[in-house]
Amino acid sequence: MRGPLHGLTVLIKDNIEIDDGLPTTAGSLALIDNVTGRDAPVVARLRAAGVVILGRANLSEWANFRSTRSLSGWSAVGGMTRNPHSLDRTACGSSSGSGAGVAAGLAALAVGTETDGSVTCPAAMTGIVGLKPTVGLVSRDRIVPISPAQDTAGPMTRTVADAALLLGAMAGSDPRDPATAEADARRADYAGGLGAASLKGVRLGVWRGLQGRSPQAAAVIEAALKSLAAAGAVLVELKGPEAATLARGGSLEGDLLHADFKTAVAAYLADAAPAVKARTLADLIAFNAAEPRETALFGQETFERAQRGPGADDPKVIADRTEATRLSREALDAMFAEAGGVEAVVALANGPATVLDPVNGARGIGSPSTLPAVSGYPHLVVPAGDVAGLPIGLSFLGPAWSEARLLALGHAFEQAAPARRDPAFLPSVAGRPEYAPAYDPH
Numbered sequence: 001m002r003g004p005l006h007g008l009t010v011l012i013k014d015n016i017e018i019d020d021g022l023p024t025t026a027g028s029l030a031l032i033d034n035v036t037g038r039d040a041p042v043v044a045r046l047r048a049a050g051v052v053i054l055g056r057a058n059l060s061e062w063a064n065f066r067s068t069r070s071l072s073g074w075s076a077v078g079g080m081t082r083n084p085h086s087l088d089r090t091a092c093g094s095s096s097g098s099g100a101g102v103a104a105g106l107a108a109l110a111v112g113t114e115t116d117g118s119v120t121c122p123a124a125m126t127g128i129v130g131l132k133p134t135v136g137l138v139s140r141d142r143i144v145p146i147s148p149a150q151d152t153a154g155p156m157t158r159t160v161a162d163a164a165l166l167l168g169a170m171a172g173s174d175p176r177d178p179a180t181a182e183a184d185a186r187r188a189d190y191a192g193g194l195g196a197a198s199l200k201g202v203r204l205g206v207w208r209g210l211q212g213r214s215p216q217a218a219a220v221i222e223a224a225l226k227s228l229a230a231a232g233a234v235l236v237e238l239k240g241p242e243a244a245t246l247a248r249g250g251s252l253e254g255d256l257l258h259a260d261f262k263t264a265v266a267a268y269l270a271d272a273a274p275a276v277k278a279r280t281l282a283d284l285i286a287f288n289a290a291e292p293r294e295t296a297l298f299g300q301e302t303f304e305r306a307q308r309g310p311g312a313d314d315p316k317v318i319a320d321r322t323e324a325t326r327l328s329r330e331a332l333d334a335m336f337a338e339a340g341g342v343e344a345v346v347a348l349a350n351g352p353a354t355v356l357d358p359v360n361g362a363r364g365i366g367s368p369s370t371l372p373a374v375s376g377y378p379h380l381v382v383p384a385g386d387v388a389g390l391p392i393g394l395s396f397l398g399p400a401w402s403e404a405r406l407l408a409l410g411h412a413f414e415q416a417a418p419a420r421r422d423p424a425f426l427p428s429v430a431g432r433p434e435y436a437p438a439y440d441p442h
Helices: 041-048 096-103 120-126 160-170 215-230 243-270 281-290 301-308 315-340 370-375 403-416
Strands: 009-013 052-057 109-114 129-132 152-157 203-207 234-237 344-348 379-387 390-397
Touching: 009 096, 041 052, 041 160, 052 096, 096 109, 096 120, 096 152, 109 120, 109 160, 120 129, 120 379, 120 390, 129 160, 129 403, 152 160, 160 379, 160 403, 203 315, 215 234, 215 344, 215 379, 215 390, 215 403, 234 315, 243 281, 243 301, 243 315, 243 370, 281 301, 315 344, 315 370, 344 403, 379 403, 390 403
Parallel strands: 009 052, 009 109, 203 234, 203 344
Antiparallel strands: 109 152, 129 152, 129 379, 344 390, 379 390
16 A cells, blocks of 8 residues: 555546656647656656556646637547536536546546646636646646746545545655755645644635626625635635736736747647657648648638737837736735735636537636746635535635645534535536526426
8 A cells, every 4th residue: 555545546637747658738729648657746646646647637638728719628639628517518627628527427537737727717617626737846847838937736526535545645845846856845744634623713704706797606605705705714815816917917918828829739749759750830830731630610710810919028028927916816815815814815717617619719807816826836626506506616715834724624614514516517507407488388
């Protein structure tokens, strides 16, 4: 026995290298020959913990970074990922397969990756637990990148306890990833502290930034807040960041991700399997233009914009990254310090999953993911309830390296108000009994 994860099955998102004889594709046919014959360090850690790697999980192609009109959860390699709670609905992205696989019971655990919302959104919309760790807690080496400043792998599981166990196996320093220099010193016994977890006397900030966009989801969160208070938490209403700060941060992030991707993807492709022909972003653009299966649903304007712009080493890009990181950290730190200080901030994680629409794409109401994504701070999502059977998650935001505390708080909430439900695999929520006609003429 190698530990508490021994023998449990795990799905690995298909932008993370696995030495299993299969290609690591990021969902793209351009990487269909990318059989690297090596494990990413995070996979090696999981093998050492005794998990059984069951397979690769589909994702939004290129982690949702090819087109502004991309269909979340779709890739040319894996096709369309569906939400197991309603098969006509999105599972969100980009770690859609990881979320749907765990929610559907196909595996006990899954690993996703996030740049901004790609672990937390699919976790919320498929009704499971998802954690985006502090950037630098988990190695990103041998993972197809978007932005080294924001990328991280994270656990996706059915319970907070499972997420704590999985994070404990994933976390640690890696000499090939300088961002993880502090990881060994910062990692903790995440599962060990859950047994005594309590909400009694804990000050939690309430950020209502998204609740006005979905009254039904807001009602779920109001019930979750009542459960937190009933369990002893002290809820503090927060003002939240100024709209101008959020807008400036979002604008900077968009430009920065294009620059980061242009540089990072070229570095990854330079070290890809010898059979891979594409070695630059320009090569990928040319491949997609010549391959109709890649552009049948949407184009590659994000790729093209990145190609036209500067790389990550441009002086203005470096200055903008410094500003974006500062703004996001100041905004979160101000919320943590507001009204005498709170241990964590809670917020609506998502609205009900939208219908998959190959013509117009699938769009939601947004999420609180951008501030923790750009700042590098952790973000935990725990199931809070549902709207017509479509899961709604509660976000827990904390300062850097606060994973142990966030998991303890999330576990205490999960015990006080258990909300995860097994999916019904309905073709549509319209098939639920409450939508049946009240009058049957026969």
